[in-house]
Amino acid sequence: MMGKLSFLLVLFLLLSGCAKITEEERAKKAQEYYREALSAYKEKDYGDAAWNFNEALKYMDYLTPKQIENAKFLLAKSYYYDGDYVNAVVALEDYIFYYPKLRRTEEAFYLLIDSYINVSPDPYRDQEYTWKAIEKAKEFLSRFPNSTFAPKVQKLIDKAYRKIAQHELYIAKFYEDYGYTYSAALRYREVLINFPGHVSESEVAYRYIRCLLLTDRQIEIERDKISNLIDATKDKLEDAENEEERKAIKRRLEFLKSELKRWEKIGEEAKREAVEALAKYREVYGENAYYRELRKLVEGKEWKS
Structure with a gap:
């Protein structure tokens, strides 16, 4: 029993001594990391600066309020100058929150x-x-x-x-490249409305009108998809087991047929919109190369402007 008590007493004294040393070491480490961080920042070694500022802030209880503020600010700038923008955002948001x-x-x-x-x-x-x-x-x-x-x-x-x-514009171009010309036209139009002065307006307006003129490409894609759905729905109608199911399938057929008509109407509206937009284009940008290309496209269609 005495041996066990002696061992516990020695262990307690050792731990007490370690705790005292650790406390001193923490204060020492805080200042050492802080100095190393400042030195690295001055030398524009921003990666090393960020690491040392982070380490110093782990011991912020042993830094002065001014040092803490400075460490947080320079940590954020270190991330920023090092191109680590994700961590820069986190550090800058933190700094602004605590020092508004x-x-x-x-x-x-x-x-x-x-x-x-x-x-x-x-x-x-x-x-x-x-x-x-x-x-x-x-x-x-x-x-x-x-x-x-x-x-x-x-x-x-x-x-x-x-x-x-x-x-x-990338999204609009993606639609255009894959034949979804009407969807592309709508995107180009939104860019013209929402981002004036931030794009080449004459080029975007050209693409907008061109896609309107080529709306028939998307109509063909949509018509094929809808026609396939109509055929599949008709097959289901033949296999319907009761009147309620048949009514639901018929409603589906009516909706799909209305979609075909909707795309026909979209095609007609796109033509009118294209002609009006082309006239406006000429007023604003004159008969430039884009305008002349659009005119040729109009003249190549079965309908005339």
């Missing part, structure tokens, strides 16, 4: 907006974060209308809208 009214907050907002834009590196991908950048930019201009960063933020808004416009 400091002078540095305006710069943090600017970097946050640009980081959101850069999270998706190209317009092919989903633009959720680009829209988030616009949301943050509008918040910034509302909170800091007289900031020296305001002109830069406005440029970022323009950059974000151009990126989203390009994303929408």
Whole structure:
């Protein structure tokens, strides 16, 4: 029993001693990591700076309030300058949350907006974060209308809208390439309406009109799909087991036939819209190469403008 008590006493003393040393070491580590981070940041070794700032902030109880604020700010900037925009967003959001009214907050907002834009590196991908950048930019201009960063933020808004416009154009071009010309025309029209000044309007207007003129390509695709569905539905009608099922199938047939008529109507409306848009195009852009190509396309159709 005495041996066990002695062992426990020694163990307690050892642990007590370790706890005291650990406390001192934690304070020492906090300052060492902080100094290393500042040195790396000064040398523009942003990856190493970010790592050391993160380590220092693990011991933030042993940093001064000023050091904590500085570490959070420079950590965010280190991520940003290192091109690690996802972590930059997290760190900048954190900094703005805890320090909403400091002078540095305006710069943090600017970097946050640009980081959101850069999270998706190209317009092919989903633009959720680009829209988030616009949301943050509008918040910034509302909170800091007289900031020296305001002109830069406005440029970022323009950059974000151009990126989203390009994303929408890629979708429209995808529809166009696969024969869904009417769907493409609608997309091009939305780009013209929603992103004026952020695209080559003469080219997008040309593609919009051209797709309207070629709406028959999509009508043919839709007609084939609907006709196949009608045939399959007629087969089901023959195999119907009761009157209630037959009525449901007949309603399905009527709907599919109405869809055929709807696409015929879309074709007629697309022709009218194309002629009106072409006349407007000539007024705005003159008889340029795009206009002449569209005229040839019109003249090659069975109907005339």
